[in-house]
Amino acid sequence: MFYTNGSKDGDNVAAACCTSNHCSSIRLPDVASIFSAEACAIGLALAHIEEHRIEKAIICSDSLSNVTNTTSATSRAVSVGTYIVVTLSAIGLIENGVIVILLFTRPLLRQRPHVIFTLSLSCSDFLSSFIVILIIIARFQMAIYSKGFCAFTYTASVICFGTSLLQALIISLERVLAISSSSTYIRIFQGYRKYIVLLTAWLVLSIYSIALVMAFPITGSHIGCVVTYMYNKVSYFGISLGTQIIFIPLVFGTLVLYAIAVYRLNKRMKQVSFTNRVAVPRVENRVRTINDDDGTVSTVHARFEKEEYSESNVPDGNSLSVRRDYLTEQNASTSGLPATSTSTDMTTSTKEKKLLKKETCNIRKLSGALRTVALVQLCLFVSFVPLSFARVLILIGVKEAQAAEGVISILPLLHPVINPILYVWLIKEFRMSLLCKK
Known part of the structure; x- marks a missing residue:
């Protein structure tokens, strides 16, 4: 059984809660009302119940307004929750x-x-x-x-x-x-x-x-x-x-x-x-067929270093297999040679591109x-x-x-x-x- 009470005497306001073997009280601000004092007394009882994990308890209070307001507010909160x-x-x-x-x-x-x-x-x-x-x-x-x-x-x-x-x-x-x-x-x-x-x-x-x-x-x-x-x-x-x-x-x-x-x-x-960005240098043997001015056809074996470039450096519409021919034609034109005809094995490069x-x-x-x-x-x-x-x-x-x-x-x-x-x-x-x- 918990007995609670709140009192106000002039500017002095306090709340108390007592049981058969325990009593606790608290001093409240001077501006607090008697309603607040009674509510704090009930709060002291609830805190004691929660702290000691009391399974069954009865709180006795002489403040009907607090009991009524607490019950209705709790019901609304529980309902909404x-x-x-x-x-x-x-x-x-x-x-x-x-x-x-x-x-x-x-x-x-x-x-x-x-x-x-x-x-x-x-x-x-x-x-x-x-x-x-x-x-x-x-x-x-x-x-x-x-x-x-x-x-x-x-x-x-x-x-x-x-x-x-x-x-x-x-x-x-x-x-x-x-x-x-x-x-x-x-x-x-x-x-x-x-x-x-x-x-x-x-x-x-x-x-x-x-x-x-x-x-x-x-x-x-x-x-x-x-x-x-x-x-x-x-x-x-x-x-x-x-x-x-x-x-x-x-x-x-x-x-x-x-x-x-x-x-x-x-x-x-x-x-x-x-892999996409960096050029990969390679040294390859190429067979170049050249048409001379007198109409004779000669074959030149060339060993030169070449690089594979990223796709941004290749003309639009050229696949990887065409890329090497394009670069070979450029090499031939810069050296003053006529049109070239190359035949290279592009199987490895095509596989690399597919894997990439x-x-x-x-x-x-x-x-x-x-x-x-x-x-x-x-x-x-x-x-x-x-x-x-x-x-x-x-x-x-x-x-x-x-x-x-x-x-x-x-x-x-x-x-x-x-x-x-x-x-x-x-x-x-x-x-x-x-x-x-x-």
Whole structure:
């Protein structure tokens, strides 16, 4: 039982809250009203209940106006907050449900490993939206709340969060290998192996999350499934440390691997650019046929040094095979010789050009895939990392982080809504699947 009271005697204003074994009071500014004093007294009681994690308490106040205003304001706030949460969760459930169905029914979406890894994030988004809706339903059906229900929802939340971060790490690793090591890439991610990698990620995080939640039984209040009230201080510290100790390395590992992928892609781009720009000197034997003034035909064997120039130095309409003839004709005209006729083997140069074009096309595709991965991972980190950071601050005793956690907790609800929009914008295969194109 908590007894609260606020009083004002002239310019002196104070508030107090007392129980059978505890009493606290606070001095208020002289301009404060009696209404504010009574409200502060109720606030002292609520702070004591939250600090000591008291599951059941009764607050006795003689201020009817405070009780009436607090009840109506809380009801309006809960009502608006509930509507926002339900709306975001319903949108995320529908959007990601469609993506999961397309992922299982459209073979086009399962051809490239990074596409299937990216779209499979919708599985965890679908599950997280479903869990939020379950908790909202339980608020209207209090009988659903139990320690088992809260343990299940918290375990599923950790699995969704963890698998999303682990898949982001796998996507970055896949991009690094796709850019730098084709043999290792084929061994790990081609064919059925990509499904094994995906299922292994879910299995590892599921086992870890279940073991973590079972290691710390719920000893506090399970009403509302609020984690801070479900566990005592020691258990809450342990279970929070257990989640953050794996999530934080996943985030940093993903960023490091993505930076490596960007570095290696830029290195390949510079190599292709250097090949296009720099001339390659060659020494070749040429056979030149010359028509003399007296009508005789003579053959001259010439050994000279030649260079291959970039396409910007070649006249329009000349292919690589014509380029050498053009340069030979120029050499003949400058030396005062008549028209020349040359016959050279251009097989090697033509292959080089084809390989160069293929490499340029591959780099363009790798750059597009890397941009897609960057935006998807940015959305993931903005949605989850601030909440994780706030919980780390709470663990080390920063009280201001508790208020920030309540505001930041809306960000994970935005991820299932925004991610499908990014898929439509960035992934060509997904757009084609939505339009039922092969």
